[in-house]
Amino acid sequence: MFKRSNWLHLRIHFSYFLLPIYLFALSISPNLSEAGLLGLFVILHLFIYPASNAYNSFYDKDEKSIGGLKNPPPVDKGLYWLAQLFDLIGLLIAFIYFPKNYTLLAMLLAYILASRAYSNPAIRLKKYPITSWLIAGFFQGAWVVWLVYIGLNDFPFANILKPHVLIPGLLASAILWGSYPMTQIYQHEEDAKRGDITLSIKLGIKGTFMFTGVFFGLASLGYVLYFNEYFNLNYGLVFLAAMSPVIIFFGKWFFKTLKDESNADYTNTMRLNWISATCLGGFFLYLFLHSTNILSVVGVY
Template structure:
């Protein structure tokens, strides 16, 4: 029933790039439970995110490279139904935690659908889509993961110790999100989607992101130092070093020839380096913040 092309559009491996948020939430979870950890991980990264990817792909109908697919195959109606199946499975998995966690998955999915559905299509509004995507993939996802991992409900959104690291997660995404659009200007313009990167221009996108990277670094530094976690402060700076170096090298090439270097390959390498560095750092931070390393020692 479901063609191979539909499965490709789910882009399940692409979930790796959002894994740092899950691990960051895990570092603050007070009630660690292996079963809940597995359910939340699978619900988010194997079903919710792929469902969102597939649903967006169906309505975007991209003909050129998209995140995780250099040559996206033509979409079919089967992709639409496959994305809904994955959506329903994620909700069912959420119910294995509690109904509130499942309702959070529902809200995330509905916002994601609104991002690309032609009747709403948040994607065509530059600043609205930037704020919404950054908030829901960052802060909302952090709080949602925290709630699921801890068997809590919507009350987590009122807790400062959850909201602050959640907002820090959004800062990271608000900085990097426009860069993911920088090679899609032609496709977006053809559909009438005025993305933030398209509005800023290619060089303007890099300037904009560099400002947000600086803000993110300052805020994360304040966060770790305010918690007397100097090792985490230096660890975060170390993790960001290869990301910033790659960004600066990429930007230097773009300034020489923006048409040639604002492409899929450079963007995906930026994503890979960032995801690998942050996944390693947050995995270490999880072990450090939960004192698992001390217990092992």
């Protein structure tokens, strides 16, 4: 269970790509504590996300590149048990750090079950292009925003229906729904071999780029309108500026791929993921620090 190949399949560094969702959730939370911030970060990024990666790897048994792992080693039963262990540790930390917050525990368990349904052969959501797209984007986006909000504030679940909480969650999913097919663009052969007809396969390489471009544009408009309504329009303008490196790289990659589809590969996909996560994460960190006046409290301003 603890051999090096299994640890590689946890792909802990891949959690970086989901860090912006966590940072966005912080900016809408009225009650913040160091213990809560650290606890939820550790639970999600060091245990729940890696467990999901390992569980997915165990059932996919990929021979070619996967997210965060260019040359995945063969898997064995030990990887399955390592995923179980990491999920269990994540839940135990939540129980200790957030005593009596049973809503948080239930939401974490729901996330775990959804991620398992994605790849477990008994359900295998991954083979249904639209269903897997909707569920993956929803749980990694909106659900995590609401989960972090509930965890930090210990509010009832019904609070997520309030517009100032509901809308940020849906916007987080909108970004993921736009980018999700791009994460599949280099895996067409591997996915088709297993019978997983992903949304990217349905769209084709050119269609995947076009879909992501349109969806990202609509999502960006949604963010600008949200910031104008609940914060300040200046945040929307900063958001667009922060996303400019993503747009530039995406455009250049698209035109290169139109000339040669072999450019729709693992390396370029990971570059896009890294640029997107860095730009989004940087913006949401700025939003969190600036909108909550933390910088003023510590004397930066």
